[in-house]
Amino acid sequence: MLLIVEQFLNGLQLGVMLFLMSAGLTLVFGIMRVINLAHGSFYMVGAYVAATLVHQSGSFLFGLAGALLVTALLGMVVERVVLQRLYARDHLDQVLATFGLILLFNESTRMIWGRQPLFMDVPDWLSHTVELIPGAPYPSYRLAIIVVGMLVSVFLYLLFTRTRLGMQIRAGASNREMIAALGVNINRLYTLVFGLGALLAGLAGVMAGPILAVESGMGESILILTFVVIVIGGIGSIRGALIAALLVGMVDTLGRAFLPALFRLFLPVAQADGVGASFASMSAYILMAAVLVWRPRGLFPVAGS
């Protein structure tokens, strides 16, 4: 029972990370119709910048702030320099160009920081474990990730429902010709949205830094699950991204935790472990296939797309 609760928390934490990544990606796709494969690079850059700044200054919060600033600026620069030329092109060109960006960013980090993964530690004030439920100590840093993710989703909710910018973004997502015709500077809006998406990915990268290896190419391992999330959630929908991220996080974690045990009930142990492990790594994709059969445009399809 304790184990189940703990695994739920783990699933929630993975879900929150996926949400931070997919929120930006789904916005960019929803509004600009651009497939941005390089989204994972912002995640990586966030982690690298934070690791460097934390190492230099000794302050986690300083590293966090610096990384957010750098990724947001980098996102806006990339949007201005590269993506703006791609809006009118078809998806194949976009995929090629943004795939090129992945290679560029991966090699650049190797040139700047070297091949060796960087070290980044949990800040001291989050380095202990908390016994939320007696008997199952849980790392406080992971709890902090869950809290940050929830705050971000509240922030995004308020941004979209209560502010002028949010209204424009929503309008842009449903009909971009119309909003351009109404006199909104659509180019500036695109740049801002892209910067926001990059910033969220950077935030996810910073949060991941202390738990994961900060290394070149780290963005690609999370990028695939992120795409699964936005496809399940309905491309362009933030609400869909939130629900789908939590769903994928739960399914992936609980699958890894309990599927091998489940298979052991009716298969020999050695075989059950192998089959269980294979099924666990497929679980998120099986979920995606099932959702697409049931709702081909995702859980929360955006009108007009």
Add this chain to the structure above:
Amino acid sequence: MKRVLTYWVMAVGLVIGPATAAEPVKIGMVTTLSTKAGYLGEDIRDGFRLAMAQEGGMLGSVPVELLVDDDGRKPEKGKQIADRFIKREGVQIMTGIVFSNVAMAVVPKVVRDGVFYISPNAGPSLLAGKGCHPNYFNVAWQNDNLHEAAGKYVNDNGFNNVYLLAPNYPAGKDALAGFKRYYQGAIVGEVYTKLGQADYAAEIASLRAAKPDAVFFFLPGGMGINFLKQYSQAGLAQQIPVFGPAFSFDERLLKAVGPAALGVRNGSQWSHDLDNPANRAFVAAFRQAYGRTPTLYASQGYDAARLIGSALRAVDGDVSRQDDFRSALEKADFESVRGNFRFGPNHHPVQDIYIREVIEAADGTVTNKIVSKVFSDHSDAYVGECRMP
């Protein structure tokens, strides 16, 4: 008159040619320099180059030229490079491959073509057993060796409830098989994770619930960093001791893991604190040349170069004397930085294997220290299957 002069020049050239302009012996290095695992190839190459630099561009007093190319961890690319080295450059000695899947694609064909291959890292079981070949030498280890050492150590130190963790791919399964070859106690959990998995929270929670008295894991590269950091954050590092092969604890990875790796014991055939003259000189020279502590990969690259040097010396740089060159390689007449070293009948190492512990050095860096010798003169499990033609 002019014609006579030309003949003269040609004749002089023929006489002088072989004596002065001795062509350097070309050595082809196919290794992994890009991708996340690029630092492995980088260290092998740097170790190899160090040995050459110490002799002023020669190995065994024979001038050599090292050709290096990056396989990007892809078997087909490794094959293309090897092809080019042999056909276009006329390479007769090759080395460098990091990963077993690349080695399996490249090595069998290369040695069949009459080229010598000296493996500085990958040691797949097939090449040690049924697929052994007179032109193939492995100067590092057979893949299972370091896992076997961990298994023996865990077994001999009274642990009998072990939890095992490895990625779900052939090398992961081989690793756990190697561990179990020398470990006789109970196994409370044997978990195969997705290759390249980043988050191990679910596995760590299950591990805690299974209450093992030791954990053995094989998660190369970034996976190992992730696991160790998360394991330590879950507060388990002080409770359940962790064991692994040296691959997750080389000096460069340890910098990224930091204090989370402290106390972990790992099996290795080499360590920078091994006390023998060759090693002391190697570690000091490597630090001076590259400004970092060498990893085991660097030591293997260095040993590969010096092994080749010893054999080149024996044939005066004439690799076409294949039988002499081969028997010189078999003698392994060089001071290996790991001390005790010779080749078994399958051209794989017979060597000592140690357990190292990750400690905090006086200057605050996290590093390895040898704690005990697990095997003396250890060979591999496949030597019996090797029928050298």
